[in-house]
Amino acid sequence: MIEVRELTKRYGGTVAVDRLSFRVRPGAVTGFLGPNGAGKSTTMRVLLGLDAPSSGAALVNGGPYAALRRPMHEVGALLDAGAVHGGRRAFDHLGWLARSNGIGTRRVAEVLERVGLAGVARKRVGGFSLGMRQRLGIAAALLGDPGVLMFDEPVNGLDPDGVRWIRELMRALAAEGRTVLVSSHLMSEMELTADRLVVIGRGRLIADTSVRELADRFARGVLVRSPRPEELVGVLSAAGGTVEAAAGGALSVAGLDATQIGDRAAAHGIPLYEVTPRSASLEEAYMELTAGSTEFGAVGS
Numbered sequence: 001m002i003e004v005r006e007l008t009k010r011y012g013g014t015v016a017v018d019r020l021s022f023r024v025r026p027g028a029v030t031g032f033l034g035p036n037g038a039g040k041s042t043t044m045r046v047l048l049g050l051d052a053p054s055s056g057a058a059l060v061n062g063g064p065y066a067a068l069r070r071p072m073h074e075v076g077a078l079l080d081a082g083a084v085h086g087g088r089r090a091f092d093h094l095g096w097l098a099r100s101n102g103i104g105t106r107r108v109a110e111v112l113e114r115v116g117l118a119g120v121a122r123k124r125v126g127g128f129s130l131g132m133r134q135r136l137g138i139a140a141a142l143l144g145d146p147g148v149l150m151f152d153e154p155v156n157g158l159d160p161d162g163v164r165w166i167r168e169l170m171r172a173l174a175a176e177g178r179t180v181l182v183s184s185h186l187m188s189e190m191e192l193t194a195d196r197l198v199v200i201g202r203g204r205l206i207a208d209t210s211v212r213e214l215a216d217r218f219a220r221g222v223l224v225r226s227p228r229p230e231e232l233v234g235v236l237s238a239a240g241g242t243v244e245a246a247a248g249g250a251l252s253v254a255g256l257d258a259t260q261i262g263d264r265a266a267a268h269g270i271p272l273y274e275v276t277p278r279s280a281s282l283e284e285a286y287m288e289l290t291a292g293s294t295e296f297g298a299v300g301s
């Protein structure tokens with residue numbers, strides 16, 4: 001469990017995180033979304049004890065990172081995959097981390113297997129591709145078998161196979177009952193990976209929602225086509241719907257869902273040729289939510 005409570009982090013005159021509060025629960029992938037400079041990395045760094053809060057709290061399993069007795073067994077993180085000495089072999093890098101945390105080498109082999117690096121365990125990290133480094137960073141995060149995992153922009157720069165692999169891993173880790181927080185500035189990615197979304201802009205909370213709720217919130221009514229539109233307008237209006245003419249002779253209905261529209265039409269023997277619930281794409285919803293909180297908006301916007 002992750003809990004951020006009224007967290008504020010200032011760097012000199014810059015407020016990177018501004019009274020931010022949210023919780024991340026186990027058993028789900030929570031996407032941590034926001035435009036560049038929104039404060040995602042800062043929040044994660046404070047959660048991991050790499051930066052101190054200016055005020056408020058960032059808690060893992062009920063306490064600040066510094067209070068965790070066996071941190072590597074409680075929380076694992078991937079912040080910057082490039083931060084491994086290139087001369088080290090993958091196995092030795094993880095072995096050193098494991099030893100300094102009282103973890104046996106058998107676990108090193110296990111995590112290398114899980115991230116698909118078993119075959120290159122004895123190779124030097126300097127020759128690794130970005131995707132392989134990313135996997136190595138994830139292996140390190142998994143070493144202590146922690147219940148809480150944080151990944152900062154894990155798919156940046158990866159090819160489609162790498163992106164899919166990370167997506168499936170996150171989902172598997174959540175299905176094992178872990179708390180998974182993954183930051184991104186791409187809604188298109190989170191739409192496929194996350195169950196819940198915490199959206200921030202300029203350090204502040206914009207939305208804390210499930211992907212489903214967000215889609216519903218930005219629903220755009222139902223498009224209906226019938227050979228007897230006048231009658232249908234009467235029936236749907238009487239049922240509490242608001243009906244407007246749409247392009248090509250179709251009707252746009254708000255206030256009733258597709259099932260209600262179908263049932264009413266059937267009850268009155270009115271044929272329907274099309275019933276299409278419409279919603280803004282999550283990308284559009286995200287753009288709308290974060291409009292005004294991007295660091296460098298387009299000129300004139």
Ligand SMILES: Nc1ncnc2c1ncn2[C@@H]1O[C@H](COP(=O)(O)OP(=O)(O)OP(=O)(O)O)[C@@H](O)[C@H]1O
Nearest residue numbers: 011014016034035036037038039040041042043185
């Ligand atoms: N060490 C620091 N010193 C000064 N300012 C900082 C520092 N770290 C972050 N900031 C500022 O805090 C704000 C939030 O940055 P942060 O990196 O947390 O955002 P982010 O949401 O992770 O963005 P990105 O998607 O670009 O990584 C930015 O304005 C950034 O310039």
